[in-house]
Amino acid sequence: MDKKPDQSGSDRRAVCLNCIDGRAQIPAIHWIMENHGIDYVDMITEPGMNGLLADPDRPIDEIQRKIRLSIDVNKASVLVVVGHYDCRGNPVDESEHKRQLSSAVARLRKECPIPVVALWITADWTGEQVTL
Ligand SMILES: [Zn+2]
DSSP states (O other): OOSOOOOSSOSOEEEEEEOSOGGGHHHHHHHHHHHHTOSEEEEEEOTTHHHHHHOTTSOOHHHHHHHHHHHHHHOEEEEEEEEETTOTTSOOOHHHHHHHHHHHHHHHHTTOSSOEEEEEEOTTSOEEEEOO
16 A cells, blocks of 8 residues: 555556445455456445445436546446445345345446446455355
């Protein structure tokens, strides 16, 4: 974390849709960097992000705009959707969180030109890929 940000435009970038919860940020960033060979993570946050994305009645235009910006300008090569343990903005059990992640990924894949993966942040605050 002590390296200077790359300004050449050749860094490997991911875009992440995460909860606003501060506890979920660093675990998500570490997991994405380690598992996808990523230098930097563009973070887009909403309270209970996976629940919002899974609800077809909630518009996601503004989130889509930010995703497109990350892909077009920063050349993000993978999109990661996060759900996490003890989410106060989306207080459902783990199996419902994972069902929401599955719905969120399906919704995003309709318009997203890069791979979309789902990440669960566990009770010990580490990342675990969700198999869809
Ligand atoms: Zn949360």
